[in-house]
Amino acid sequence: MGNVLTIILQRLALGVLTLLIVSVVIFVAVNLLPGDFAQLILGQGATEEAVNTIRRDLGLDQPMVARYLTWLGGMLTGDLGSSFAQLNFATNMGGANTVTVLDQILPRLGNTMFLAGVTAVIAVPIAVTLGVLAALYRNTIFDRVANIATLSSISSPEFFMAYVLILVLAVINPIFPSLSNIYDGMALSDRLEKTMLPALTLTLVVTAHMMRMTRASIINLLASPYIEMARLKGMSPMRVIVKHALPNALAPIINVVALNLAYLITGVVVVEVVFVYPGIGQLFVDSVKIRDIPVVQACCLIFAAAYILLNLTADIMSILSNPRLRHPK
């Protein structure tokens, strides 16, 4: 196990390094956005003095490197800073408690994770099962239908799939609500019911990729001598695929699953908008619109971290699925 631990630690260190580099990229990119918050909030007729005052209050007059270091320091201590928009609002009203970025993001992030989780629980088993069956009955009608169906669902725009589902499952057959306006303190069952339509839409989007990879990586192995051996031992076709091929095909499957889970966390703005689902994607888009830089940066960093973390998990699970690495000579 010693060398597996070393590999995992190496991957972790690499992950942290990647995150650091990404944080620089995010900071520079966000600061290159045209327009600035002070200008935007005060409108065209603002005096230069007023603009400068707000800029000074928010620390926008500092050089970029200094601002980056302050921001990075805050990140490391868990302080994502204060949202410009909320800060401004709070000072104007004379209120004492400002709303931090963390307060704003956390509930949204929770909602997004919930949606991603529900989708994964539905999509991953369906995709892997379909992939195994497609490999088992390869080149039959079943295989072709499964391929065409999943391909068409991934090829249609997300909002289109969303509206089709609303039409079928909310309007014609009112099974699920078409609005997913969930809030804190909702019962889990209600939450699940409201999340179902966006989750199904996302399932249609991510299934094809995972299913095709499962099918391809199993079929890739079918010419191996150990698969022939299993057949010559008189094992049933299902057992050959599930017991003998699938365990050796896990690494690529795990990687595709991780990639799709990352997409579920970072790329679902359109679906959130269609179903009015209060996820982090909507918050992100709103913040970009009003140049609320601390929120934008924090969202970007969370997206990056999600990608890195999921890929890291996939790497580690691939390593663990390989008996050569788990049990060295």
Place this chain on the structure above:
Amino acid sequence: MSDQLVKIRDLWLEGRSDETWNPIINGVDLNLKKGEVLGLIGESGAGKSTLGLAAMGFCRDGVRVFKGSVEFDGIDLLNASAAVKRDLLGKRIAYVAQSAAASFNPAHKIIDQHVEGPTQHGVMTKEESEADGMELYRKLRLPNPDEIGFRYPHQVSGGQLQRAMTAMAMACRPDLIIFDEPTTALDVTTQIEVLAAIREIVQEFDTAAIYITHDLAVVAQMADRIKVLLKGDEVETADTRTMLTAPTQEYTKSLWAVRSFERPLKSPVIASAVPVVSVRSVDAAYGKVPVLHDVSFDMHEGRTVAVVGESGSGKSTTARCITGLLPPSAGEILFDGEVMPPSYKRRTKDQLRQVQMIYQMADTALNPRVTVGNIIARPVQFYSGLTGKALRKRVDSLMDQIELPADEYYKRLPSELSGGQKQRIGIARALAAEPKFIICDEVTSALDQLVAEGILRLLARLQDELSLSYMFITHDLATVRAIADEVVVMKEGRVVEQGPKREMFKPPHHPYTDLLLSSVPEMDPDWLTNLLAERGVDNIGDAAVDNM
């Protein structure tokens, strides 16, 4: 006849290549009685494996039955349903594959794969089968029989895996086992213990077997009867002793004669001559793992030094040190008496030119997308700078030297050549640099005996014409006998014995050389029996190496 187990009548099999179906087996009959061992021999492409699998009612993808019948114990296998066949496979008919390392599933422990057959076929419970597996491991003389099954395949050596696979085939006590070249991938010393184990267990359980191999000496030890195949046709069938002493067909006689090729001895090397290549006290390591220890030997002009040893003995690593691919951690390589830089990166173009290599797998050593002419032209151009007509002329003359006429072969791709022809292109590519010294790394071990002999004769002729020096890496002592002038025996990264061939094949030997020499199967059908009687069953193979 009630004791008839397998009855194949007028079987025609076809294989698909591109869009056409080509014949593989042409109307072959095969009979096997209960408890009988039939040897199936022939060159690669003769259809041995395809016929062996057909006896199980199994065709690989891209193979189909054109006509004929296969009966196993009265059951018509070609018309039986998939379920009926699944019930027979593993339970009454079992298979032992060529490479156990590739045929065990890397994801499961050995014992779990062993018990799969008996439990799925409902012959035994998991516990019974596990206990029985350990008993079989003990019978096959595997080390730590109670524990070895709980390892993963990659944790067990090739010879042990091959025996574990034989145990797995025995798990349901089948009536018939197909052995498909089970020892071809093994070293000679390991081969013996696997052969002995297979023979013993087949006799003990009175199992019938079809033993497929291209090695005549091996089949002589194992089979009661031998059937010879050539390109899908049966050449002849006879019982083993008759076949060995009095083959009736020309083809069979030519197979028997291959081992007679031997070069005349050369006069001894003049003591004062400067060797072409001299390996001096070389140590080498992969990372922190030491592989070579104080390796020294000389190679002289116009001579062949055979470097012999089992896999892992450091033969190829020595070659990598000489070529500079792996800089030695100590010691030096001299060329014509001058020290060469350890890494190929720091050698001059002329130093690089002088040392060339020919590889074992001609298949993977040639770029599949480049035509034969260009494969040879590239090093000519690189080292001599020739272009245009002069270049073409040089390539043509090289192709003449390897006996592949340029007008016919110049524009072909490697995939359009046979194995022997590919190896010839590998030789021409090495010659293109006009080297003094060529390393031949197991160049004939992937080839059939007749083709291999052709390559050896070609190499011998080129050596005489161009005064080349060869370092000939091999584990096959028959090849050593045929081509070597001097022999270096390696074991565990050290040179254990070296000297002229005449002395090496005459006793007294270093005990390891002795073990290697006496482990090479001979055509005498009693060879294995006598050897076991002489050495004792517990002093063969790995055990014998360890006992030294």
